[in-house]
Amino acid sequence: MIDPLLSVRNLRIELTTRDGVAPVIDDFSFDLFPGEAISFVGESGCGKSMTALGIMGLLPEGVGKIASGSINLSGEDLSMASDKRMRSIRGNEISMIFQEPMTSLNPIYTIGEQIAEVLRAHQGLSHKAAWVKAIELLDAVRIPNPQSRISDYPFQMSGGQRQRVMIAIALACEPKILIADEPTTALDVTVQAQIFDLLNDLRKKTGTAIILITHDMGAVAEMAERMIVMYAGRKAEEGPVQQVIDNACHPYTKGLISCVPHIHDILTSERQTLQEVPGIVPSLRDFGKDKCLFASRCYNVSKKCKNERPPETDNLNSQRVACWHAEGL
Amino acid sequence: MPDQLLKVENLGVRFPLKNRSIFGKKTYLYAVDNISFEINRGETLAIVGESGSGKTTAALAAARLVNAYTGKVTLENINLLEIQKEALRQARTKIQFIFQDPYSSLNPRLRAEEIVKEPLNSLTNFSASKKQTLVNELFKAVGLRPEQQRLFPHQFSGGQRQRIGVARALATQPDLIICDEPVSALDVAVQAQILNLLRKLQEEFGLTYLFISHDLGVVQHMCDQIAVMYMGKIVEYADRLSLFNSPLHPYTSALLSAIPSIDKTRRENTKRILIPGDPPDPINPPIGCRFANRCPVATEICNQKEPELIEIKIGHKVACHLVEKNAESPLANIE
Numbered sequence: 001m002i003d004p005l006l007s008v009r010n011l012r013i014e015l016t017t018r019d020g021v022a023p024v025i026d027d028f029s030f031d032l033f034p035g036e037a038i039s040f041v042g043e044s045g046c047g048k049s050m051t052a053l054g055i056m057g058l059l060p061e062g063v064g065k066i067a068s069g070s071i072n073l074s075g076e077d078l079s080m081a082s083d084k085r086m087r088s089i090r091g092n093e094i095s096m097i098f099q100e101p102m103t104s105l106n107p108i109y110t111i112g113e114q115i116a117e118v119l120r121a122h123q124g125l126s127h128k129a130a131w132v133k134a135i136e137l138l139d140a141v142r143i144p145n146p147q148s149r150i151s152d153y154p155f156q157m158s159g160g161q162r163q164r165v166m167i168a169i170a171l172a173c174e175p176k177i178l179i180a181d182e183p184t185t186a187l188d189v190t191v192q193a194q195i196f197d198l199l200n201d202l203r204k205k206t207g208t209a210i211i212l213i214t215h216d217m218g219a220v221a222e223m224a225e226r227m228i229v230m231y232a233g234r235k236a237e238e239g240p241v242q243q244v245i246d247n248a249c250h251p252y253t254k255g256l257i258s259c260v261p262h263i264h265d266i267l268t269s270e271r272q273t274l275q276e277v278p279g280i281v282p283s284l285r286d287f288g289k290d291k292c293l294f295a296s297r298c299y300n301v302s303k304k305c306k307n308e309r310p311p312e313t314d315n316l317n318s319q320r321v322a323c324w325h326a327e328g329l
Numbered sequence: 330m331p332d333q334l335l336k337v338e339n340l341g342v343r344f345p346l347k348n349r350s351i352f353g354k355k356t357y358l359y360a361v362d363n364i365s366f367e368i369n370r371g372e373t374l375a376i377v378g379e380s381g382s383g384k385t386t387a388a389l390a391a392a393r394l395v396n397a398y399t400g401k402v403t404l405e406n407i408n409l410l411e412i413q414k415e416a417l418r419q420a421r422t423k424i425q426f427i428f429q430d431p432y433s434s435l436n437p438r439l440r441a442e443e444i445v446k447e448p449l450n451s452l453t454n455f456s457a458s459k460k461q462t463l464v465n466e467l468f469k470a471v472g473l474r475p476e477q478q479r480l481f482p483h484q485f486s487g488g489q490r491q492r493i494g495v496a497r498a499l500a501t502q503p504d505l506i507i508c509d510e511p512v513s514a515l516d517v518a519v520q521a522q523i524l525n526l527l528r529k530l531q532e533e534f535g536l537t538y539l540f541i542s543h544d545l546g547v548v549q550h551m552c553d554q555i556a557v558m559y560m561g562k563i564v565e566y567a568d569r570l571s572l573f574n575s576p577l578h579p580y581t582s583a584l585l586s587a588i589p590s591i592d593k594t595r596r597e598n599t600k601r602i603l604i605p606g607d608p609p610d611p612i613n614p615p616i617g618c619r620f621a622n623r624c625p626v627a628t629e630i631c632n633q634k635e636p637e638l639i640e641i642k643i644g645h646k647v648a649c650h651l652v653e654k655n656a657e658s659p660l661a662n663i664e
Binding site for chain 2: 043044144158160161188189190191192193194196197215216217218219220221222223242245255256257259260261262263264265266267268269271272274275276277278280281
């Protein structure tokens with residue numbers, strides 16, 4: 001049995017709002033093994049990005065904080081780590097890329113300066129060595145003609161190229177974990193295919209574990225080995241990707257899969273019916289209540305769902321689910 | 330014989346560029362370059378393409394929301410590009426728009442009922458009571474409760490706002506509704522609500538849709554005919570089954586193969602055709618085929634001569650020299 005690289009236990013992240021303190025992440029646990037690719041899936045407002053920011057120590061200052069639980073990275077609890085320690089972990093151990101490659105690069109520095117800055121800060125390279133390494137990295141993320149492109153400013157690049165630069169920055173110090181927060185949502189589908197292809201290749205080469213945050217089940221199926229479906233700050237379901245897609249046990253997972261029209265191998269004249277998930281994600285005020293937070297949108301709701309939070313089932317066939325009426329396990 | 334509702338012929342839209350050439354000649358960016366399509370009553374045509382391909386501009390031009398510099402748009406025997414004033418106002422009741430972003434497309438200072446009434450106020454001479462009756466019916470048709478009429482947009486969720494947008498588009502009882510990425514801004518679980526609603530309304534009222542989207546999954550679900558655009562041109566035009574099951578243009582094949590799928594069989598059977606790089610600069614488009622520099626099978630002629638959109642099989646048009654020659658996908662024999 002291999003030890004997990006990252007082990008999150010009973011994580012609770014609280015956000016201070018005008019209406020009081022709300023647990024945006026509520027008793028959330030998961031493991032990430034070395035070299036593995038997992039995915040957090042769910043609608044916006046389900047806590048996917050919050051979990052990532054919590055791990056990175058980047059929760060909005062004064063508003064969000066880790067209230068309890070532990071984030072264990074190779075024996076060190078990141079929830080207790082000092083700001084200084086977190087600064088050296090970010091980039092070196094864990095890196096993150098974001099949804100908007102337009103806004104996450106600094107418009108007034110060339111991309112070479114931005115890549116080299118990471119190398120100088122984290123690895124203590126000289127200006128010259130960092131510049132040479134930056135060109136290598138640009139080449140590794142398949143930017144054509146890296147020697148000349150390195151002096152370009154972000155506005156001179158397309159969306160896909162900017163996201164490649166972000167990947168180059170994130171992978172500059174060969175981190176053990178890369179968190180990709182909706183990395184292709186703002187990009188066209190052919191560019192998305194290029195980025196996925198690149199991430200898969202880099203993962204094979206460097207052995208970096210990936211946490212992919214997305215709402216697209218297709219992307220999950222393409223990129224990840226295991227998925228964690230999140231709803232309102234809690235885990236709804238977890239398991240191997242294809243197994244969960246073929247045999248989803250939580251009504252929310254089922255909804256997420258069948259609410260989008262998918263392209264199958266052969267298209268027939270028959271059109272699949274899209275299952276609607278009525279309503280929307282509950283407001284923060286309801287987070288943390290002792291009930292199933294999905295109950296108001298569920299087709300199979302009972303009295304128990306409204307009065308008690310469903311516990312996570314045991315690890316059956318490496319799939320686990322938090323539902324009082326879990327089917328098919 | 331299907332009843333043709335809209336016919337667009339050789340439509341072109343260009344935007345003047347600031348920097349003139351040294352001889353003071355005006356230069357243009359051709360956003361939509363000589364495209365033609367038609368839609369039968371009760372059917373749905375999708376225009377798909379990536380950002381910058383001109384799909385939205387083409388739809389806007391067809392509805393005369395941007396000016397076309399050339400071409401003909403015929404709706405029920407009237408050329409929309411020629412009419413003026415009252416005739417245009419009449420024609421506008423027949424084409425309505427559903428926009429992508431339900432946040433910015435609704436006036437935040439108007440109540441929901443006033444938003445839905447807007448097109449009735451400006452395009453019809455209905456009495457106040459008739460307008461109110463219509464609004465009541467529209468709210469019911471799109472699945473909103475009567476008491477929600479008095480609310481402002483910010484009091485609705487994204488999906489509900491898009492329902493208001495749909496109600497507004499239906500208000501003048503149009504023949505054609507142009508849906509410009511109607512679900513792209515919505516959360517996944519909410520998309521199904523709007524797509525199902527659009528399908529239901531189409532059946533109920535016999536609506537015709539021009540559907541603009543980059544999401545081929547959604548397109549496959551909603552459409553009968555599909556036009557694929559690349560850099561202002563239609564490169565492939567076919568019915569739903571032909572396009573998805575036997576695409577001919579290399580760009581269409583690449584586009585289809587790029588979609589991540591939850592279907593294991595599809596993932597195993599589909600070889601991903603990665604197209605390198607980005608589309609060329611639209612200000613100076615290449616002389617030959619616009620896709621040639623990214624095409625995995627481009628030959629000499631592709632860089633020299635622009636291919637025309639030709640009917641290769643019945644109802645299946647493609648603009649590609651290589652398809653023209655062999656009447657099959659040029660990628661068919663490549664490993």
